Amino acid sequence: MRYENLLVEIGTEELPPKALSKLAQAFADNVQAALDDAELKYTSVKWFASPRRLAVNVIGLAQQQEDKSIEKKGPAVSVAFDDTGQATKAAQGWARSNGITVEQAERLTTEKGEWLLFKGEVKGEQAATLIPAMIEGALKKLPIPKPMRWGSSPIQFIRPVHTVCMLFGEEIVNGNILGIASDRVIYGHRFHGEKQFNLTHADNYLEQLEAHYVLADFAARKAKIKQQVTTTAEQENALADMSDALLDEVTALVEWPVVLTASFDESFLAVPKEALIYTMKDDQKYFPLLDKDGQLKSRFVFVTNIESKDAYQIISGNEKVIRPRLADAEFFFNTDKKNTLESRLESLKTVLFQKQLGTLYEKSLRISELAGNIASMLGSDTTLAARAGLLSKTDLMTNMVMEFPDVQGVMGMHYAKFDGEHNEVALAQNEQYMPRFAGDQLPTSHISCAVALADKIDSLVGIFGIGQVPKGDKDPFALRRAAIGVLRIIVEMKLPLDLTDLVRSSISLFGDKLTQPEDLETKVVDFILGRFRAWYQEQGIDVDVIQAVAARRPTKPADFAARIEAVSGFKSLASGLALASANKRVANILAKNKVTDTAAIEPSLFENEHEKGLAEALESIEESVSVFVNDANYQGVFAELATLHVKVDNFFDNVMVMAEDERIRNNRLALLSKLRMLFLLVADISILNQQ
Incomplete structure (x- = not known):
């Protein structure tokens, strides 16, 4: 071959x-x-x-x-020939389709009967x-x-x-x-x-x-551009603002990359750097240069597709191109500063957030009140949170953001500072949108967290409340991203917030705008909790661990996360899966025999030392388990429960739960119910895979 x-x-x-x-x-x-x-x-x-x-x-x-042998099973011999022994039309048609006569067919004999069989060689094409x-x-x-x-x-x-x-x-x-x-x-x-x-x-x-001046290998071309841009930036005593997405796009624009450096008038540096960087990166595909403190320099790196004998002409041309773009940003910035963010609130009444849910002005009022409520839950300044929420959408009405949409939030922060707003209020204008994407930074203060959560919860409640639930890959309001953002903020910032409280508070602010309020609180909370699965799977957490915690439906995300960590650790213990198996057995028994959670255990009905031993072991850890649960120390809970391993094994090895005597049987069921309830204080570990 x-x-x-x-x-x-x-x-x-x-x-x-x-x-x-x-x-x-x-x-x-x-x-x-x-x-x-x-x-x-x-x-x-x-x-x-x-x-x-x-x-x-x-x-x-x-x-x-490669050539290959084939076998094609035909009709059964009983239907391939008639009573006179002549081939039927079915047999003839099958043989013809395989390029043979019925007489040339072989026979396949099995316990179930006999069939015609074609064996052939297929020549490889x-x-x-x-x-x-x-x-x-x-x-x-x-x-x-x-x-x-x-x-x-x-x-x-x-x-x-x-x-x-x-x-x-x-x-x-x-x-x-x-x-x-x-x-x-x-x-x-x-x-x-x-x-x-x-x-x-x-x-x-x-x-x-x-x-012929073409580097066709995309990866090699990208690596060359990255190396040359990095080296050029070092020569300028700077760092290049070089995202992978921009690097990919520049790589896709050139076949023969040549890296050059150009400059712009330093007076433009009076404009917030984010607007200038956006213009250079998104509009012109340039790499801005930052000094060691992260401040923008008046120099930039760009990649051309031509190896010119007179590079100055190319540099000069790019400098001429960037100047009017930067001048536009400067003009928008100076014009916007003439009006405060607060003065733009009225203009938000002309912009719809969603037809049924009202304008951006109405959304801002809801965010303001909800952010104040959340700040109160966190023990933070409710006045600052409410103020930050009220102004949160005003920069959308500025010339700068209308021209450069990607700088929303960050320009609000700069304008708020210029207006003399409190620093926390200004910071929240930018951080309200965090996290913008997977792996993005989180808000850094409780005020910013309150506004970010209020914005996302308002969207989730509002859109769910009018029946526009995300379906399949359709999620026009990015509610899945909003839900993940809510979870990340609460979990990673370790905020003591309950989703039920947040959603209930938000629902109360919509008045009669919600057309499908039935079970809305439950639907929104379950939707947010449902994002935990994808989030934790990306982190390598086993699905059964997530399901075990989700079965208890803890509505405090930070609490949910603490349980996930504890169950993962418990599952890795030698006694963990054994107790999980025992829990599964207990769950099956209790599912077939109704036992109330308050069913009393009567020690006088114990018939052997093993049921007595399990009862004493449960009693000995009950108080400490309760303390650990109240402190959300779920690893401590499992450390205590792990001590039951031997007692539980001995119980099942030596005790017949379903005794003939009803009183003894019910007493043993009550004992198992108590065992099960202690585990359910953290998670349903009977769900864990037994492997």
Whole structure:
């Protein structure tokens, strides 16, 4: 069997930079899946991508499929032949479909009867024959939201296609992809070197492209840009503001990266740095430079796609481009400062939060009151929290935020400081949106936490209250993210808050706006608690541990987290799973025999030392367990319960729970009920997997 490397490149017009790596990865995944389905052997699949190409490199691809033996079971002999011994139409049709006559069929005999059987050899197809359809199929499955057509062709793709190169080793794989016949023609850099060249061998793809000023390996190109930007920043005695998302996008914009440095007028530094950074990063794809204190410098790094003999011209051009953008930010900032945030409250009446739930002004009033209530629960300043909540949406009406939406909150903080608001109030304007995404920072003060929680709880209660519950992947109000944010703030900041109190307080502020108030408190609390599963699974917590705690429905997130930690530790103990198994047995017994939680245990009815021993052991730890539960020291609870291991085992080994005497049976059931209730003070450990 011959093995070669396969190279497939689709040459296009400039591809969407934010989607480039996703498209390339999907292309490779789809090709790999097609190879697996076709049972074509290969070693690995890699992908390459640049602004004008998507490519897949299959390493060690077999020249053809392996031959394989097949067996096809036909009709039963009893129905394959009629009474005269002649083949029936069913048998003839089956034989014909397999390219044989009924007489040539073999027989398959089993205990259940006898059937016609076809045995044959299927010759493996050539890879070159299968590849075009695979590539066509892989491209059709790409995640392209809005495909386009070009010219008079009905063919659609994300961008117009100019070339298709498919080489198996040095041989062209003939085929027609997206209306273009495959060849060995590759386009080089748009401005450097030759416009196009012939690829001599699949193995020479990267080398020949680099000779024509194209670094086709996305990862290598990204690493080079990162290294050069970092080095350039160090030369400027600064750090580059270089997020991975921006680095990916810049990598997707260039084929031959050249890193340069430029500057802007220092007078612009009077504008809050966040607005300037947003302009440079999001609008221009530049890398801002920060000094050792995190302050913005009047220098920035950018990546160009041209290796110019006169770099000054490129630098000058970029400086001319950035100046009006920064001037806009400066103008918006100076204009906004002429009006206080408080004066913008009235304008919030003109903006709907949601048609049924009212305006942003109404939402601000609710946030203000709820934030004050939460601050009271936390023992913080209710006046500051209410003030911060009231102003929380006012910066949305500023020129700066209207022009640069991503600076909402942070500009509110700057404007609040300029207005002379209390520092806690100003800080909360920014921190109300935290955490904005997974892994993001949390609010740093109780006032900020109160506003952030009030905003998220208000959205959850309001949207649930009008029946627009998230379904499937549809979550237009980002309620799942809001719920995770609520949990993270309460758990990681160790806040003594109960979701039931928060949701109930929020519901009371909506008046008659909620059209579906039935069981609303329960629905919202359960929805928030339900986010714990995904959150903890990401942290590697076993699902059964999460379920064991969730079964008790603790509505204080910090308390929920403490129970998770305790159950995880308990499960890892040698006695943990044994007691979990015993709990499962107890739960099954009690489920079939009704026992009240207050059923009394009568020591005089004990018939042997083992039930007496378990009863004494339970009594000896009951008080300490109660103290530990009140202190939310669930690890202490389990440390006490773990001491019951031997007593519980001895009880089940030597005591018949379902005794014939009803009084003795009920006494033993009451004993088991007490045992079960002690464990349920923390979690239902009978749910833990017995393994």
